[in-house]
Amino acid sequence: MQSSHDKKLEKLDPFYRRSLSKQKTSAEIINEARNALRTVRTQRPFTPREDQRKLFGPASSRTADNRPPSSFSLHASSFEPSDSRPISGTRLSPLELKPKVLASLSKEDEDSVSFPKPPVDPLKIRRVSSARARLFKASSQGNLLPDKLFHLDESKKRLKSGDTVITGDSPIKINGICLTELNSIGHFNSHNPQLTHDGDLNETNEQAILKGKATSTAIHLRSGGDPMKRRTRASSCPVSTNKNTLESNKEVQRSLEEIEIETETEEEEEEEAFWRTRILPVLHELEKEDNIENFCAACTQLHQALEEGSMLGKRFKKRSVLLKTLYKLVDVGSDLLSLKLAKIILALKVSGKNLLSVCKLIFKISRSEKNDSLIQNDSILDSLLEVLRVEDLQMNNEAFLYCMGAIKFISGNPRFLNEMISKGAVEILLHLMKQINENMRKSGACSNSGHLLVQMTATMRNLVDLPLARFKLLNNSALPELCGVMEQYANDKDVCTNVARILSKLSSYHDCCAALADYSSCYALFLSLINQYEKKQDLVVRIVFILGNLTAKNNQAREQFSKEKGCIKTLLSLFNTYYEMDLNSEKRMDEEGEKNKKPKQPSEVEDVLIKVIRVLANISIHPSIGAALAANQQVVALLVTTLEYKSIDECEELVINATATINNLSFYQVKNSIIQDRKMRIAELLLKLLMSSNMDGILEAVRVFGNLSQYDEICDFIVQKNVYKFMIALLDAKHQDVCFSACGVLLNLTVDKDKRIILKEGGGIKKLVDCLRDFGPTDWQLACLVCKTLWNYSENVPNPSSCFGDEDTNALLVLLSSFLDEELALDYNFDRDLRDFHKLYWETEFKPVAQQLLKRIQSHHTFLEPLPISSF
Numbered sequence: 106m107q108s109s110h111d112k113k114l115e116k117l118d119p120f121y122r123r124s125l126s127k128q129k130t131s132a133e134i135i136n137e138a139r140n141a142l143r144t145v146r147t148q149r150p151f152t153p154r155e156d157q158r159k160l161f162g163p164a165s166s167r168t169a170d171n172r173p174p175s176s177f178s179l180h181a182s183s184f185e186p187s188d189s190r191p192i193s194g195t196r197l198s199p200l201e202l203k204p205k206v207l208a209s210l211s212k213e214d215e216d217s218v219s220f221p222k223p224p225v226d227p228l229k230i231r232r233v234s235s236a237r238a239r240l241f242k243a244s245s246q247g248n249l250l251p252d253k254l255f256h257l258d259e260s261k262k263r264l265k266s267g268d269t270v271i272t273g274d275s276p277i278k279i280n281g282i283c284l285t286e287l288n289s290i291g292h293f294n295s296h297n298p299q300l301t302h303d304g305d306l307n308e309t310n311e312q313a314i315l316k317g318k319a320t321s322t323a324i325h326l327r328s329g330g331d332p333m334k335r336r337t338r339a340s341s342c343p344v345s346t347n348k349n350t351l352e353s354n355k356e357v358q359r360s361l362e363e364i365e366i367e368t369e370t371e372e373e374e375e376e377e378a379f380w381r382t383r384i385l386p387v388l389h390e391l392e393k394e395d396n397i398e399n400f401c402a403a404c405t406q407l408h409q410a411l412e413e414g415s416m417l418g419k420r421f422k423k424r425s426v427l428l429k430t431l432y433k434l435v436d437v438g439s440d441l442l443s444l445k446l447a448k449i450i451l452a453l454k455v456s457g458k459n460l461l462s463v464c465k466l467i468f469k470i471s472r473s474e475k476n477d478s479l480i481q482n483d484s485i486l487d488s489l490l491e492v493l494r495v496e497d498l499q500m501n502n503e504a505f506l507y508c509m510g511a512i513k514f515i516s517g518n519p520r521f522l523n524e525m526i527s528k529g530a531v532e533i534l535l536h537l538m539k540q541i542n543e544n545m546r547k548s549g550a551c552s553n554s555g556h557l558l559v560q561m562t563a564t565m566r567n568l569v570d571l572p573l574a575r576f577k578l579l580n581n582s583a584l585p586e587l588c589g590v591m592e593q594y595a596n597d598k599d600v601c602t603n604v605a606r607i608l609s610k611l612s613s614y615h616d617c618c619a620a621l622a623d624y625s626s627c628y629a630l631f632l633s634l635i636n637q638y639e640k641k642q643d644l645v646v647r648i649v650f651i652l653g654n655l656t657a658k659n660n661q662a663r664e665q666f667s668k669e670k671g672c673i674k675t676l677l678s679l680f681n682t683y684y685e686m687d688l689n690s691e692k693r694m695d696e697e698g699e700k701n702k703k704p705k706q707p708s709e710v711e712d713v714l715i716k717v718i719r720v721l722a723n724i725s726i727h728p729s730i731g732a733a734l735a736a737n738q739q740v741v742a743l744l745v746t747t748l749e750y751k752s753i754d755e756c757e758e759l760v761i762n763a764t765a766t767i768n769n770l771s772f773y774q775v776k777n778s779i780i781q782d783r784k785m786r787i788a789e790l791l792l793k794l795l796m797s798s799n800m801d802g803i804l805e806a807v808r809v810f811g812n813l814s815q816y817d818e819i820c821d822f823i824v825q826k827n828v829y830k831f832m833i834a835l836l837d838a839k840h841q842d843v844c845f846s847a848c849g850v851l852l853n854l855t856v857d858k859d860k861r862i863i864l865k866e867g868g869g870i871k872k873l874v875d876c877l878r879d880f881g882p883t884d885w886q887l888a889c890l891v892c893k894t895l896w897n898y899s900e901n902v903p904n905p906s907s908c909f910g911d912e913d914t915n916a917l918l919v920l921l922s923s924f925l926d927e928e929l930a931l932d933y934n935f936d937r938d939l940r941d942f943h944k945l946y947w948e949t950e951f952k953p954v955a956q957q958l959l960k961r962i963q964s965h966h967t968f969l970e971p972l973p974i975s976s977f
Contacts, residue, residue: 158472158514160506161559164643166598173506173556179469183462184432186425373422376414380423383410388430397439404445408452417452424453440470444483451488456496461504464492468507471514477521486515486524493533498540502553505537509560516567523571531568531577534561538586545593555597558590562603569610575617584611584621592630598641601634605647612654622655622662628669635675639682642709649679649716656723663727676717677739683713684743688750711756718747718759722766728773735770741779744770748790753802764794764805771812784813788822795831800843807835807846814853820860829854829863836872841884844876848890855897864898874913877920885951888924892954899961914962921959925952 159175161167387407391400411417421427431446443466450463467485470476480486492501492508512530515521538561541554568574578584587604594600611617621627631648638644655662666672687710707715721740725731734740747763767787771780780787787809794806810828813819823829828850835847851869854860864870873891881888895909895917902908909917927947 158474158517160510160556161599164602165559173503175472175510177465177469179435179462179466181432181434181436183458183465184428184435185458186429186432376416376422379414379416383414384416384423384427388427391430391434397437397442400434400437400439400442401445404442404449408445408449411449411452417454419454421453428453428455428459435466440473440476441479443470444476444479444485448483448485448488451492456501460492460496460501461507464489464504464507464511468511468514471511474518477515477518480515481521481524486512486521487528490528490530490533493537494529498537499544502557506553506557506560509557509564513560513564513567516564522568522574526568526571526574526577530564531574532581534565534568535578535581535583535586537561538590542586542589542593555594555600558594558597558600559603562587562590562600562607566603566606566610569607575611575614578611579616579620584608584617585624588621588624588627588630591634592626595634595637598638598644601638602641602644602647605634605644605651608651609647609654612651615658618654618658621651622659622665625665627655628652628666628672632669632672632675635679639679642683642713645679646709646713646716649676649713649720653716653719653723656720660727663724663730667724667727667730673734673737673740676720677743680714680717680743683710683717684746686710687714707756707758711759714747715756715759715762718744718762718766722762722769725766725769731769732773732775735773735775735780736777738779741767741770741783745783745786745790748787748794753794753797753799757799757802760794761799761801761805764791764802764809768805768809768812771809781816784816784819785822788813788819792826792828795828800838800840803831803835804843804846807832807843807850811846811849811853814850817857820854820857823850823854824860824863829860830867833864833867833869833872836869836876839879841880841887844880845884845887845890848873848876848887848894852890852894852897855894858900861898861900864894870895870898870909870913874909874916874920878916881920881924885946889946889951889954892921892951892958896954896958896961899958909962917962918959921955921962925955925959 161172161175165172384407387403387410390403391407411421416424428450431450434446435443437443447463447467450459455463467489471480489508489512493505493512496504498505512525516525516530538558541558545554569578587607591601591604608621612621631652634648635645652666656666687708690708690710721734721744725734744763744767747759748767751759753760767780770778771784771787773780791806791809794802797803810819810823810832814823823832832847832850835843838844838847851864851873854863864873873894877888877891881891899908906914908914
């Protein structure tokens with residue numbers, strides 16, 4: 106069987122065209138493409154679907170003691186109440202209260218300096234109206250801030266008085282005084298104060314500024330502003346040593362602080378009111394309900410209310426009460442309810458042990474396939490991807506493991522794949538992979554990272570079946586990153602196996618295979634892994650399959666691979682290891698009487714042998730590598746041994762691939778060719794193949810005979826063993842490739858005058874004429890071979906009728922005359938490229954031979970020399 110992916114591989118660059126100093130004829134190009142060197146196809150290794158959803162499958166190299174559990178109990182007690190407390194803000198640091206005074210200050214100035222005050226006690230807050238009144242009263246008495254400057258902290262930005270009002274992160278000048286608006290911490294929002302004609306702000310605009318400040322401060326508090334920056338902002342403004350203006354400045358500071366606190370209080374009151382009216386009633390329902398359906402409806406209502414009130418996240422002050430209630434409901438034990446609870450808990454941004462527990466909760470639910478529809482309906486995938494996107498990997502490694510495990514289970518269902526890709530799963534996984542690779546380079550191995558990578562790579566293996574996922578992987582340079590994972594975690598067999606599964610899928614596509622081939626370090630990496638895990642069949646079979654894909658597609662990959670130190674030695678060692686395994690397996694089957702039970706598919710051991718031979722066949726297309734392999738005693742012995750111990754009925758793919766590799770190597774006419782030395786043994790093994798009922802096997806054997814029949818010894822063997830009768834019979838196959846290969850063998854036999862007589866047996870001449878009639882107009886290469894064979898056969902024959910017979914002579918006269926008419930001969934519906942090619946071949950190859958043959962038949966005699974041997 107041949108997968109659609111493998112068919113794509115052959116269409117891309119199925120054959121190698123040898124480079125010559127002169128331009129080749131079209132016949133030479135087609136002869137090489139069709140008959141001499143061919144890549145070998147094979148199926149991608151099959152990955153069985155695991156019966157149970159676990160972190161690590163039954164084939165995992167991890168022992169039970171060396172891996173996190175997939176089964177565990179989870180209760181409300183698994184969550185920690187401490188995480189329920191809301192975050193109050195950044196931890197306060199001690200203030201540097203002693204100011205650094207400029208040298209120009211006098212002692213009197215120093216005594217009048219106002220130092221920063223601690224925050225105002227909320228219990229002593231006065232109403233905003235009185236604070237504003239004092240602020241405006243102070244401003245009406247003169248400058249709010251002094252002219253002479255000093256700094257409380259050198260790291261603070263120095264503000265200078267100016268003549269204009271500037272908004273944004275810049276000073277605002279009021280009556281010649283600078284107030285700093287810092288949008289980043291909520292000091293004055295972007296209100297644009299209007300200047301009066303004398304450059305001062307009127308009272309209305311001052312109130313607008315204060316109102317803007319209060320609003321922005323409240324917003325900042327809700328978004329998690331730094332209290333330290335708020336409390337020390339007064340020290341960043343320029344200060345004067347004048348006592349009156351300093352007093353006014355202190356009034357401004359106190360007023361602004363009071364407005365800030367008052368706004369905070371108002372926000373808290375609004376939040377409290379929303380809590381009482383919208384959240385608390387739902388919590389009361391959850392506490393008294395005993396029906397799962399009502400529980401779930403209440404959770405949905407609760408999530409909507411929290412989202413509407415902007416209470417999701419960590420800044421919600423009643424978060425502790427809410428989380429404690431949700432944790433208790435975990436013990437109800439309903440998968441549907443638990444998913445809804447988990448979605449809310451994750452939205453409240455829990456951390457530490459609670460994040461781990463909620464990820465375990467989702468993982469536990471996702472282990473059952475029947476819950477896939479629940480997961481899809483509740484969009485829990487969004488929450489899981491958000492954890493991977495925003496949480497810290499090193500702080501939450503175990504939580505990431507179970508989160509990723511749940512995503513892996515979900516990705517095993519094809520219904521989720523498009524959704525996962527559209528929500529950025531590929532990019533998130535790649536980002537995590539790059540982060541893990543970087544951490545590994547910096548700090549060394551981490552077992553937990555290995556566990557996580559197993560889940561990530563298994564998920565990615567499921568995703569790469571979709572074209573959009575492959576496109577994203579290519580665009581994000583994922584292939585070098587995947588190879589980097591294999592290199593960094595070479596000692597983790599599970600990680601390497603999963604990455605090999607991903608690459609075996611990707612390399613079945615042209616663009617992905619080309620991108621992998623461009624990463625030149627991959628060849629040494631793959632050879633190293635083969636040596637390290639030689640007896641781990643599930644890993645090495647995929648690595649060798651990847652190498653077969655790479656070397657099937659471009660000549661540069663063949664050359665790069667062959668340059669790696671010990672590449673052929675590694676392949677031969679791998680073959681010998683699995684050859685011994687296969688022999689032992691056959692011996693056991695013989696003892697148990699099971700050898701006659703024909704398996705539907707090759708065994709795992711045979712699959713490795715098939716993939717190894719495929720790599721040898723593909724790299725032999727490169728001229729220098731092919732010539733070297735043809736002269737390699739071990740390689741040829743490997744191929745001959747395969748044909749000796751394995752019949753085509755036992756393992757069709759292995760025998761056919763070994764024969765195709767011999768065909769490639771027999772193309773090279775080199776002095777020290779082992780193929781030439783062992784050609785008689787090879788011919789005997791091919792005869793066994795010809796006797797089978799497998800047409801693919803017969804065709805491969807005929808192709809090899811096409812190359813070997815250039816040797817006199819093989820021609821004698823073909824006649825002595827009646828192999829030529831098979832060739833004549835195959836002309837009736839009505840299959841162009843079979844007829845072409847058989848005709849090539851007959852052409853080589855007819856070079857010898859003593860062997861031409863064989864064409865009369867079995868109606869050989871008539872069958873050749875029928876091939877010419879049936880395939881000539883659509884296959885000028887086959888037509889040319891038929892004409893050459895008939896030319897050799899009719900040498901020195903005075904009367905064509907006595908040679909061909911009247912019927913065949915008349916048929917040839919009609920066929921050749923019509924085929925030499927260009928208009929009639931080329932009147933077929935070919936693609937443009939094929940039409941041009943057929944026309945070129947017809948003009949340069951077929952036409953000269955056909956004209957000579959027609960002339961010979963018409964003249965009734967000839968003394969021309971026989972045509973040369975055809976090379977296959």
